[in-house]
Structure formats: structure tokens, C-alpha cells
Amino acid sequence: MLRIAVPNKGSLAETAAQMLWEAGYTGRRDPRDLHTADPRNGVEFFYLRPRDIATYVGSGALDVGITGRDLLLDSGSDAAEIAPLGFGDSTFRFAGPAGGFTELADLEGVRVATSYPGLVGAFLAGHGVTAKLVKLDGAVESAVRLGVADAVADVVSTGSTLRKAGLEIFGPVILDSEAVLIGSGVDKPGAATLLRRLQGVLVARQYVLLDYDVPVEYLERATAAAPGFESPTVSPLHDPEWVAVRVMIPRVDMNHVMDELYELGARAILVSAIHAARL
Ligand SMILES: Nc1ncnc2c1ncn2[C@@H]1O[C@H](COP(=O)(O)OP(=O)(O)OP(=O)(O)O)[C@@H](O)[C@H]1O
Ligand SMILES: O=P(O)(O)OC[C@H]1O[C@H](OP(=O)(O)OP(=O)(O)O)[C@H](O)[C@@H]1O
Numbered sequence: 001m002l003r004i005a006v007p008n009k010g011s012l013a014e015t016a017a018q019m020l021w022e023a024g025y026t027g028r029r030d031p032r033d034l035h036t037a038d039p040r041n042g043v044e045f046f047y048l049r050p051r052d053i054a055t056y057v058g059s060g061a062l063d064v065g066i067t068g069r070d071l072l073l074d075s076g077s078d079a080a081e082i083a084p085l086g087f088g089d090s091t092f093r094f095a096g097p098a099g100g101f102t103e104l105a106d107l108e109g110v111r112v113a114t115s116y117p118g119l120v121g122a123f124l125a126g127h128g129v130t131a132k133l134v135k136l137d138g139a140v141e142s143a144v145r146l147g148v149a150d151a152v153a154d155v156v157s158t159g160s161t162l163r164k165a166g167l168e169i170f171g172p173v174i175l176d177s178e179a180v181l182i183g184s185g186v187d188k189p190g191a192a193t194l195l196r197r198l199q200g201v202l203v204a205r206q207y208v209l210l211d212y213d214v215p216v217e218y219l220e221r222a223t224a225a226a227p228g229f230e231s232p233t234v235s236p237l238h239d240p241e242w243v244a245v246r247v248m249i250p251r252v253d254m255n256h257v258m259d260e261l262y263e264l265g266a267r268a269i270l271v272s273a274i275h276a277a278r279l
């Protein structure tokens, strides 16, 4: 059985569980369960703190896991990113009192509070800056006001926590993070199926099916406007001057593409959702 680590709580837990469910796996029913088996799909799930998942996978105790890219890099474990999963987006930034810091070099010799000392330490070292890291478990934004640090480095989503603490972002982006599938580097049976299924869920969320009819003479221009994943499906219609076209397009482009096709002379333009996919 493939042994999969999934977040038991926190920002990533709910979406990760939902994504696995959409991919056809049976997860836990009771939120206090730490382990469940899904024999029909040949997998076992271990519910762990997202911060610990890279450690379990890197040591080989578990085969694959879902965690944040920032947590993976912070852990220093041997686990490696297999694929991004399209949720749990955040950026990792430095912040300090308004007007206090403007660039990375301003951190030389100062105290920086963070819950991610591995990630921040490696970034600073890579840029030749020596700062004193103050390791905190959370709520690091309070560290400056309370005098235990001069600046912070933390996860920023909306930025509202920083604003409320009177802090401003400065310096370069430390990391763009999102939830990722990680593995130990060893090819485990079932891991490729898990990845294909998760990517199928992403495709179903990010793409829609577009059907339209178009006069043959405009077909080239229409397919240029919506080229699809590989190549559009073109079928004859009873009227020999028209064809029917089916193509996958990114959901975000949907209305823009429909407008363009309509102006080109396409009609009966229909969009439908994709429920599952294997590409
Ligand atoms: N708004 C957010 N706040 C915190 N983490 C976020 C946010 N958005 C995405 N993430 C990502 O979630 C992961 C952190 O999840 P984790 O469960 O460890 O912390 P948490 O959601 O802050 O929960 P807790 O603080 O209760 O432990 C990181 O990969 C982080 O980038
Ligand atoms: O930019 P924002 O949308 O405000 O979100 C970012 C904040 O959310 C997280 O904190 P969380 O609520 O997890 O508390 P914690 O600091 O105790 O982990 C993170 O550590 C930041 O503090």
C-alpha cells in the first residue's frame, strides 16, 4: 500500500482532503483519526502536522505527502517536490516597522523573528546577510512590538495581519509557496497513479469544455483563438458548410474566448464543466 502523509489541521488540511476525495480516495470520517486505510485504492493515509510531513517523507517512513513548499524547504529534509497542487498559495516575506527597513542589507546584524528558521537562514546566507534569527512558534508579527525582534519573516496571504501589527513588507520575495506533493525520491508503486489523479482534479477545476459550431471557412481562425490542449476535435455537421468543434480551455479565459469566437462567426457556443480527467 502507498503510505500518504496528509495535513491533519491548519490552512492546507481541508482543501487537501477535498482534493483527495475528488481524486476518488476515501479519507477519514472522524477528524480525530490519525490513520485510515483505503484498500480499494491501495493506499493508507497518515494525518500529521503539515510542518512534520517532510520529515516523515524524507526519512522514508512514508512514501509521499502533501505539505507547503515553504514547510518542505524549512524542514531541510531529503524529501523533494513532485508537483504543485494549485492551492494554499502564500508568499514568504520580510517585514518591519513602517519606514524602518528598505532593503535586504538593512537586516545585517539585526534580530529577525520567524517560525521558519531553516528557510529564512538559508535565504539570508545565500544573500550574504548575517542576522540573528529568533525562532517563534507563531504570531510572529507581535515580536517587534514586544521587543524580542527588530523585523519578522513570515507567511503573507492578504497582508492584513502585518498591517494590524504596524509592519510593512520590504526586501525581496523569499519564496512563492503553495501546497505541493512531495516524495522521498524512491519510485513507489501507486505514486504515479496518485499524481495522475491529483492532476486530473486540477485539470477539472482549471479547465472547461467548449463546444461550438463554425462555418468551415472560419475554422482556422477559430482554432487559433482556442487551440486546446493537444488539438481540437472537429466533427462534420449535416450542413457541409459548417463543422462542430470541441476543445478544452482554461476556465479563466472562458468568456473572452466565447466573445472572440462569436465575433468570428461561431454559433451555439456552449461551455460545460469537466468532472474528472486523465491527460
Ligand atoms: N493565510 C495563511 N496562513 C498560514 N499559512 C498559510 C496561509 N495560506 C497558505 N498557507 C500555507 O499553509 C501552510 C501552513 O500551514 P500550517 O497548518 O502549518 O499552519 P497554519 O495554517 O498557520 O496553522 P497553525 O498556525 O494552526 O499551525 C504553509 O505552507 C503556508 O504557506
Ligand atoms: O496575510 P494574512 O492574510 O494576514 O495571513 C498571514 C498570517 O496568517 C498566518 O498566521 P496564523 O493565523 O496561522 O497564526 P500563527 O501565526 O499562529 O500561525 C501567518 O503566520 C500570518 O501571520
Ligand SMILES: [Mg+2]
Pocket (backbone or CB within 6 Å): 138
Ligand atoms: Mg499559522
